[in-house]
Amino acid sequence: MLMYGWGPWRAIRGNVKKNAWQRWDRAWGKSSEMMLDSDLCFIYTNYVSFRDCMVDYRGRTGKCLNKIRHAFLDVKREMCCAWITKSAVHKYGLTKDGYDNKYCGVKIPGPGEDHDYAYGNHGRSDCCAADERPRDCGSAEKPKGPAFDHIVRLATDKHYFFDHFVFSWLYMINNVH
Numbered sequence: 001m002l003m004y005g006w007g008p009w010r011a012i013r014g015n016v017k018k019n020a021w022q023r024w025d026r027a028w029g030k031s032s033e034m035m036l037d038s039d040l041c042f043i044y045t046n047y048v049s050f051r052d053c054m055v056d057y058r059g060r061t062g063k064c065l066n067k068i069r070h071a072f073l074d075v076k077r078e079m080c081c082a083w084i085t086k087s088a089v090h091k092y093g094l095t096k097d098g099y100d101n102k103y104c105g106v107k108i109p110g111p112g113e114d115h116d117y118a119y120g121n122h123g124r125s126d127c128c129a130a131d132e133r134p135r136d137c138g139s140a141e142k143p144k145g146p147a148f149d150h151i152v153r154l155a156t157d158k159h160y161f162f163d164h165f166v167f168s169w170l171y172m173i174n175n176v177h
Helices: 048-056 086-091 148-156 158-174
Strands: 006-009 020-023 101-103 106-108
Touching (some): 148 158
Antiparallel strands (some): 006 020, 101 106
């Protein structure tokens, strides 16, 4: 989820009530992976309407507070690309040297190897390959979702993953939730 680019997929199979986020990265059209708002909202938020309002009203917060409630991603409303920069992927320890590190459908080097993002390739063209016109869903350098740090830790610390995620998952399936 962290190493892919995501974009809106509306009216799945012609059903306007079926919407999801699909991979928009270099694997677009080759992958059937999808996410729901309830998945991606842990990582990404969208404060764009609040930010735009603050610019329009020159920082008068009271005029813009109603925009904050729309901060979570909504596939029916958003036209944005949810992704994380290559430098953020390395900063948060999501790659390893000597491994086949897949990022948005392409192989990237590990943290101790040569990086092309130092030369201006931050990854947006790989992660938002299906349609580069939309804006980003929040910050691609440090997503502001309420569980971003927790999800990074689940992805990078196998002990934490087994202690927290697996326990919760087993509890859920054994209690028929």
